[in-house]
Amino acid sequence: MKLPEHAPTTLPLLMAFDLDGTLIPDAGREVAADVGDALGRLRTLGVQLAIITGRDTPPGAVRDAMRPHAVATNNGGRVLVGEDLHAQATFTDADLEVVLAHELPGARVVLFTEDALYVDLPPGVEPEAWMRARSFRPFADAPRDGVLKAGYYHPDVADLAGRLRDSHPHLVLTGAQAPYPHFLTVTPEGAHKGAALTLIADALGVPHDRTVAFGDSDNDVAMLEVAAFGVQVGHLPLLTPHADARVDTQADLGAFLHAWADRIAAHR
Template identity: 80%
Template sequence: MILPAHLPTTLPLLMAFDLDGTLIPDAGREVAADTAQALARLKTLGVHLAIITGRDTPPSQVCRAMQPDAVATNNGGRIMVGEDLHSEASFSDADLEAVLAHELPGARVVLFTADTLYVDLPGDMKPEPWMQLRQYRPLTDAPRSGILKAGYYHPQVSDFAGRLRGTHPHLVLTGAQDPYPHFLTVTPEGAHKGAALTLIADRLGIAHDRTVAFGDSDNDEAMLEVAAFGVQVGTLPLLARHASAQVPEQARLGEFLHAWADRLQAAAPA
């Protein structure tokens, strides 16, 4: 793979990865062997690694393969640096009330706390496979505090997103557009991937101009925008303006990372 000439090759570097569609295939649970090998090389060379994902829990297989220095979940709303909880953003009572007033008949709704999912599955709708990996309870049992993220699945979810942006512009909304037109995620004020990347870099003592972000979807736009070097995985037009480099398909990420590790190794002092 041909890499751009301006690829950063001076340490320290912080590389932050989205999961679905970026580090792993959509709805996947394991890192490809060549990608895992490249990540191990990068860590050996002194690169710091982070996961910044919309998921509420990264797969254990991914964490074992990557050994990340930091993990941000819920689109950056919950941040762990090493074994320490750095921050956790939850909705205020008023914001949660607005988020739940969705007016989407038949919508599938999921509320996330740190340890439980609260799910509304209308009609004959069955839980998604990822839900069955977590403890989940009926939406009617959800508490009114400690809610970290809300997710909606409905054909008209973009209409609700537009109304919520108008009445509560401080909330963070992703989805409701390509590549997820029927899926909307809402997180509290300030809970987005760009803020997570900045906070992780600060906690690890890495200058912001030494940060690299990898992403493929609209919820990655914030971290690609603030990263010193953005890598787009895939071809979503929305991200192109933030990308310093592109991996055209997720299956080629390992090849790209190995080539970067080669550059870092070549630039290292003898």
């Protein structure tokens, strides 16, 4: 696979990856063998690696394969560099109260804290597959402090997103549009992937003009805008203006990363 000529290949270099639809297939649990091999080559060559995801925790198999230097979860609201917590954004009481007043009858609502998730399931509504795989707790037991992220499943989440953007523009909203028209994520002020990438680069001592971001969805826009070089995985139209290169499908990522490793090795 051909790598764009203007792709950065000189160290120091930081590569940050979204998970679902980018580093792994949607709802996946592990990286493909060729992706894992390429990540190992990049790390050996001196490239620093980061995961920046909307998930509240990356799968263990992904972490084992990648051995990231930093991990940001909850759309960038919680940032670990090595094993050290560098940032954690939580809702204020007032903001959480507004977010929970969602006016979406029958919505499935999930609140995420550092160590648990709390799910509101209306009668007769089945949990999502990823919820069933987790030991979630009753929504009524959710605390009102320490909430990192709220998620909503409902056909009318776009209406909620519009109301929140009008009344509380400092909150960070993603989803409620393609490719997730029925899912909305809300995070506190400043909790987005672009801020996480900046913090990680600073903590690792990587100049901002030596950062690369990979993403496939609307919650990756902030990260691609901040990165010196952005790579779109897939063909989501709203992401295209923010990318410097494209990987056509998630299955092509391994070949693309191997080509990058080849270029770095050739310049050493």
